[in-house]
Amino acid sequence: MKIFKNKILSNFLMLFFPLLFVEIIFRLISNINVFNFSFLRIFLAISIISMVLSLIISFISKKISNIISIIIIFVFSFYAFLELLFNNFLGVYMSFNTVSQAGAVKDYIKDFLMSMKSIYLCIFIPFIILLVYFIIKNIKNKNVSKDFKLKKNYNYEYQIITIIILILVVLFSYSYFYTLDDKYNTDKLQVTKLKDLFLTASNPTLCVKDFGIISYGLIDAKTKLIGANENELVFAYNDEIIEKDNTRDIDDTVWKDIIENETNNTLNTLNKYFISQNISDKNEYTGLFKDKNLIVIMMESVNDIIINSKYYPNFNYLLNHSYYFENNYSPRNSCATGNNEFSTLTSLYSIYNNCTANIYQDNTYFESMFNLFNNSGYTTNSFHNYNNTYYYRTVIHPNMGSMNYYDANSLNIDYSTVYGKWASDEDLMQKYLETLDSQNLQKFMSYIITVTSHQPYSISSSYGDMYLDLFTDEDYSMDIKRYMSKLKVLDNALGILIEGLKERKILDDTVIVLFGDHYPYGITLDHLNEVLDRDLNNYENEKVPLLIFNSNLEKTTISSYTSYINLLPTIANLFDLDYDPRLYQGEDLFSSEYNNIVVFYDMSWKNDLAYYNAASGKITYYTDFTYTDEEIKKINEMIYNKINTSSLAIKNNYFAYLKEKIDERKGN
Secondary structure, three states: OOHHHOHHHHHHHHHHHHHHHHHHHHHHHOOOOOOOHHHHHHHHHHHHHHHHHHHHHOOOOHHHHHHHHHHHHHHHHHHHHHHHHHHHHHOOOOOHHHHHHHHHHHHOHHHHHHOOOHHHHHHHHHHHHHHHHHHHHHHHOOOOOOOOOOOHHHHHHHHHHHHHHHHHHHHHHHHHHHOOOHHHOOOOOOOOOHHHHHHHOOOHHHHHHHHOHHHHHHHHHHHHHHOOOOOOOOOOOOOOOOOOOOOOOOOOHHHHHHHHHOOOHHHHHHHHHHHOOOOOOOOOOOOOOOOOEEEEEEEOOOOHHHOOOOOOHHHHHHHOOEEEEEEEEOOOOOOHHHHHHHHHHHOOOOOOOOOHHHHOOOOOOOOOHHHHHHHOOOEEEEEEOOOOOOOOHHHHHHHHOOOEEEOOOOOOOOOOOOOOOOOOHHHHHHHHHHHHHHHOOOOEEEEEEOOOOOOOOOOOOHHHHHOHHHHOOOOOOHHHHHHHHHHHHHHHHHHHHHHHHHHOOOOOOEEEEEEEOOOOOOOOHHHHOOOOOOOOOOOHHHEOOEEEEOOOOOOEEEEEEEEHHHHHHHHHHHOOOOOOHHHOOOOOOOOOOOOOOEEOOOOOEEOOOEEEEOOOOEEEEOOOOOOOHHHHHHHHHHHHHHHHHHHHHHHOOHHHHHHHHHHHHHOO
8 A cells, every 4th residue: 555645645745844844953053952851842732733634624625725735834833933032032933822912023023024133044944945846856757648537445444544544633632631730740840831831822931832833823822812721820838827926017907807798719820829918017118109190101122222321421410310120121022111110010011921001901900000199188180192002001001090190192292103113202291391380289290201212223313313422432233223312302301300390490309210111122131232341142032121219319229129019019119109019010129128130021030149041940140149949930920929929810800899898898
């Protein structure tokens, strides 16, 4: 029997080997270990996919089935190619759950494509080989007559092979799911269960490592179409709440009653988790800025390049009168600006593989930054010099508690819907000051989001070209110079703000918090290194400024490792607001109990001692100190709990539920 002439088998082979080689090439390019137990899982997955597809297309004529095979290989190759580009450009794998941001990618397509490395084209090698094979085969067979009559023995072969393939699909599928047992995890320090990862694709980096790029794409598509199909997640918490003497007095009578009477297991899991967390004590910084005004500025795409007194004197004036956190990071995720803004306002980790702020825009958070200041008698406002194209702030900010949200339209700021023709941050600050005047505020809290320094940097633009003459003597690439030109506009805007507060005689009574939402990811690391003289690998490119300014302060450099997740509890303590530290995944940076660590969205982490890479399961030490495996796993479990309880709380609108239950019992 000439089994290799059987249509099902030939289709299988034409699918299996190219797809397997796509996986191998992808892992080699991405520096992911190829030959370990995960590769067996990938081998099984590619076998199952190829067998199922070969059976389906076997009902079609040979010529058409060959064309379909070529298309399938091209689609998977192109998807893997896009993931390589996306991960290189943004530092994360794309997800079908972030399709709302597709317009943004379209807009900065030139920057996106310019970030491509030529080695990425190797992903198309299996497709090209298969295509050449079919072309040569077609030429050889062009003049050969074909008998389309189905012979009895061929029909018999077809049925036998079909049965064998179906049996193999069942056996391979069983074997595949057997490998999802955590004893077969190649990373013994990984705490995310393989079955949960398979069902949810909640951590794309780990999903690609453990299942391969093709399986990740299929799992991700499934979660988009029919949901995540999550197992009931159980987190570490104490059933018996350990009482301790706290300088921060919080009455848990109502919360304990809610727990006692709650029948929903998911909500009560969250209740028990949050109530069991640590209540941080007050400290010497508590109330340092009590009753002062607060302005929080999220600076678009700002990294440490702005720390330059020659070009950016206004930022550096603020820096010289501030608490400056030199190891602050803004970890990227699928929607870096919107999600990082969300985390700043709630101190919750956004969901890695979606635009959390947009998808859950109707959620409410009584413990948000806005609401804490509302409860303390402040007037809260938020400002941005763009529209709702990318993030639905006209809904999100009011639901977060902002009394007034002003965008470019309501502020009457000139802007263009053409990507790259951003509004001026100088106009934003001028309009902001005018708004303060119109409100005649006694105590105010403002959240400002700038935009001028956003990419593109690879093409000419009004603000990208405006101050190029300042950098003519600098040996920088043009995209760096355009970026620095845009930063100059931002710095001018900070100057307008400083002078405006001085004129109104409220600068001394105002605290300004500034941080970068993410690094300028439209610029390659090589080009960033023309200005930043440090190794930018291992997430060091994600280091951005964070400073807390008041004119009465002298510059104090703080070396704690941190991110935007800690801003809310830190501010709440500095202003001595009425808040419960247990409701936040971040911590007060000035607390003696602060856990000195920064967490990245794939559950990697670093501190002053080490860097743990979740994708490889390896740890790099900066000193002679070493952790035991048990200590590393304990840190990983803590991070897992924080990220996944955040996800569960967001998906279940938990804080709206908790507020409703509390109000019911208090008779509000």
